[in-house]
Every structure is written in C-alpha cells, then in structure tokens.
Amino acid sequence: MDFNIIRCARAVLHVTDLDKSREFYVKALGFIETEADDQHIYLRGLEECGHHSLLLKKSDEAHVEAISYKVSSEEDLDRLEQFFTLKGMKTIWMEKGTQKGVGRALRVQDISGLPIEYFASMDQVSRMLQRYDLYTGSRVQRIDHFNCMVKDVEKAHDFYIKELGFACSEYTEDEHKKIWAAWLHRKHTVHDQAFMNGEGPRIHHIGFWLPDPLALIHACDVLAASGFGKSIERGPGRHGLSNAFFLYLRDPDGHRIELYNGDYLTSDPDFNPVCWDLDDPQRQTFWGHEAPDSWFNEASSVLDIETRKPLKTGEPTLKKRKPTFVI
Known part of the structure; x- marks a missing residue:
C-alpha cells in the first residue's frame, strides 16, 4: 500500500x-x-x-x-x-x-x-490517564471501533483488505461460504472496522474501550441512578466473537454506543482469522440475554459527504435469516 x-x-x-x-x-x-x-x-x-x-x-x-x-x-x-x-x-x-x-x-x-x-494531525491536549480523581461513570478510555451495516459485507471485506491494507480477525459465513459479517483491523486488536449484513449504509454502533469489566457494571449503576436506565439496550454480557465484555446503549438521539472490554492481541503475522458458523449460538452471546429486535433492525443514518443529506439505504444482497450480530 x-x-x-x-x-x-x-x-x-x-x-x-x-x-x-x-x-x-x-x-x-x-x-x-x-x-x-x-x-x-x-x-x-x-x-x-x-x-x-x-x-x-x-x-x-x-x-x-x-x-x-x-x-x-x-x-x-x-x-x-x-x-x-x-x-x-x-x-x-x-x-x-x-x-x-x-x-x-x-x-x-x-x-x-x-x-x-x-x-493526519490533531491538536494535542492533556492525557487524563492518571487523573483518577476524574474517573467517573464508565471511565471510558478511548475510541475502539466502528460497526457498520452494509448491503454487501463480502464486497466491503474484500475492498478493505485487498485495497486498504486491513486484516481480518474474525468472520461469520453462511452455509454457502458467503461472508455474513467481518471484523477488520489496522491496530493490533480485534477490530477497528466491523461490517454486518443489513439495510445500509448505516452506522450500527461506535465502540469505546473501558479499563475493566467492573467499569462497565458501574456504568449500569450510574446510568440507572441518573435517569438513563432505559438507555441500556443490550447487556451486560460476553460475546463469543472477540471474547468482548459488552454493554450497548442508545444515546438521547438513538445513536448506539458500545462500552467494550476484553478482546485480544492480533499482531502476530501468522495469526489466522477465526471463522464462525452462522448457526453457532455462542458466536453472538457467549453468556447473557439475547439481543432485542431493535439491535438487529435499527441503526443511524449517514450523510452524503457533499450535500450533507441522508443517504438512501438498500436491502442486503444476502437473504435475511434469523437475527445475527456483530460486535
């Protein structure tokens, strides 16, 4: 590249x-x-x-x-x-x-x-990593990944890997060996960019890294005490895919945020992507409650970069099946 x-x-x-x-x-x-x-x-x-x-x-x-x-x-x-x-x-x-x-x-x-x-450049400000007196709420540390609903996951997967230099950590395929969802990365974690099969283009969620699972649990307590209990859409739980400890929230406008901890290193050049069967129930929830319908069907609309108007979405190329997910 x-x-x-x-x-x-x-x-x-x-x-x-x-x-x-x-x-x-x-x-x-x-x-x-x-x-x-x-x-x-x-x-x-x-x-x-x-x-x-x-x-x-x-x-x-x-x-x-x-x-x-x-x-x-x-x-x-x-x-x-x-x-x-x-x-x-x-x-x-x-x-x-x-x-x-x-x-x-x-x-x-x-x-x-x-x-x-x-x-390439952004203004620098003070890092607050050791300002423990400022650790409130979920104690969010950094942005971690984007998850996007697209009409053709395999097309997006191939372009990002072959043309942009991303690597695949995990993916889900159907009975016809077609890619249903994919987790791609540039940094040496499970993903910077995920693609899921669905009506698109839309943004499913933005993931933020937390220091530990306890921070995620504490976030639930703070949200409930602050009047945002209904913002909790899914979790807490653990994904099979990526091994992540997760919590999905909806902000006041409906944008979905994931609080996230617990994935793994992908830096070795001989690392092989993990393939999950679409019918494997542990891929989506290693433990925890099943996701609600809103998690599969709802996502944020995106804008045209020139007109700043919402883009029209289209149906996915792969036929819809029972709900599946990406993280």
Missing part, C-alpha cells in the same frame, strides 16, 4: 439537544469534555491525548456525518485522494481550520456508501 492507515480515531454525530447529550456522555458516561460552544461538544476518553474522539454537532435531525481514521502523514492523505479518485469514488477536502482540533482531512463515500474521513 502507498498509504498507512493507523487506527479508527473519531466520529462526528449530529444530535438534536446538546444539553441532553452532555448529561448522557459527560455526566453519566464520564467522557472528558475538551471544549464546547453552542453548536458543538468535543469529547475524549481518559487516556486520549488527541483533541477529541467524539464530536457532537447540534442539528435538527440525528445522523452520522463521518467516521474517521488517522493516517501517518499528510502525504498519505494525498495518496488516498488519488487512490479513491481512480476508483471512481467521491472525495472532498476539509481544509485545515475548517474543523476545530483537526488538521486537513479527506472525506470519501466508500465502497459501501459510508462517509469515511482520513486525517
């Missing part, structure tokens, strides 16, 4: 009420608020020294504007722009100074229609 994608790095969500969002993300979940104005809230985890990993933008409707990856250099951005242009994909530049905290960025509507952003 002529470019180096490092890791998932931030998400830009449109929300309808910044005050309600602050109550949820800062007071209940314990995100660090880097700064804010009457149109934006910039949030980060305790171990993050980048300006933010989650940007909440005030809007009349709730959508996902972009999910972002950090790359190694400014030259990587230029090479990515050339690459996507040659592939016939739509790109736009977000010049330095147009987004607070972030340098020049490239946005592309990817192979599945997802609005993906790449950037």
Whole structure:
C-alpha cells in the first residue's frame, strides 16, 4: 500500500439537544469534555491525548456525518485522494481550520456508501490517564471501533483488505461460504472496522474501550441512578466473537454506543482469522440475554459527504435469516 492507515480515531454525530447529550456522555458516561460552544461538544476518553474522539454537532435531525481514521502523514492523505479518485469514488477536502482540533482531512463515500474521513494531525491536549480523581461513570478510555451495516459485507471485506491494507480477525459465513459479517483491523486488536449484513449504509454502533469489566457494571449503576436506565439496550454480557465484555446503549438521539472490554492481541503475522458458523449460538452471546429486535433492525443514518443529506439505504444482497450480530 502507498498509504498507512493507523487506527479508527473519531466520529462526528449530529444530535438534536446538546444539553441532553452532555448529561448522557459527560455526566453519566464520564467522557472528558475538551471544549464546547453552542453548536458543538468535543469529547475524549481518559487516556486520549488527541483533541477529541467524539464530536457532537447540534442539528435538527440525528445522523452520522463521518467516521474517521488517522493516517501517518499528510502525504498519505494525498495518496488516498488519488487512490479513491481512480476508483471512481467521491472525495472532498476539509481544509485545515475548517474543523476545530483537526488538521486537513479527506472525506470519501466508500465502497459501501459510508462517509469515511482520513486525517493526519490533531491538536494535542492533556492525557487524563492518571487523573483518577476524574474517573467517573464508565471511565471510558478511548475510541475502539466502528460497526457498520452494509448491503454487501463480502464486497466491503474484500475492498478493505485487498485495497486498504486491513486484516481480518474474525468472520461469520453462511452455509454457502458467503461472508455474513467481518471484523477488520489496522491496530493490533480485534477490530477497528466491523461490517454486518443489513439495510445500509448505516452506522450500527461506535465502540469505546473501558479499563475493566467492573467499569462497565458501574456504568449500569450510574446510568440507572441518573435517569438513563432505559438507555441500556443490550447487556451486560460476553460475546463469543472477540471474547468482548459488552454493554450497548442508545444515546438521547438513538445513536448506539458500545462500552467494550476484553478482546485480544492480533499482531502476530501468522495469526489466522477465526471463522464462525452462522448457526453457532455462542458466536453472538457467549453468556447473557439475547439481543432485542431493535439491535438487529435499527441503526443511524449517514450523510452524503457533499450535500450533507441522508443517504438512501438498500436491502442486503444476502437473504435475511434469523437475527445475527456483530460486535
């Protein structure tokens, strides 16, 4: 590859009420608020020294504007722009100074229609890792992954591996050996990017890493005591896929957040992807209650990178079966 994608790095969500969002993300979940104005809230985890990993933008409707990856250099951005242009994909530049905290960025509507952003530089702020006096709520540490519903998982899987240099850690296939869901990574954990079979393109959830399982349990207590008990959609529990200890939440606008801990290292060059059969019940819930229908059917809409209007979605290429999941 002529470019180096490092890791998932931030998400830009449109929300309808910044005050309600602050109550949820800062007071209940314990995100660090880097700064804010009457149109934006910039949030980060305790171990993050980048300006933010989650940007909440005030809007009349709730959508996902972009999910972002950090790359190694400014030259990587230029090479990515050339690459996507040659592939016939739509790109736009977000010049330095147009987004607070972030340098020049490239946005592309990817192979599945997802609005993906790449950037090389972000303003640095104080890392709060050892500010234990600030550990509240879920004690969220950092952004970990994106999970996206797409019409053709195998197409997305092949493009991200063969063209963008991602590696696969785990995947689910059906009886015809077609890929139903896939977990792909650039950093040396289970995933930066997951794809699940469904109506798309949509964003299913954004995952954030917690320091330990107890932090996840404590988050449930804080959410309930703060009046956000109904925001808990699924869990806590453990996935077979990735071995993750998980909790799924819906924010005040319905965006899904996963609190996540317990996956494993994938850095060895001879690591072989784990294949799960679609009919294996342990792949989705190693233990814990089954997911509700909303978990399989609902997701956040995404925006066109140029018009900023919601993209139309389409039915998946693989026929629907009994509910399945990715993490």
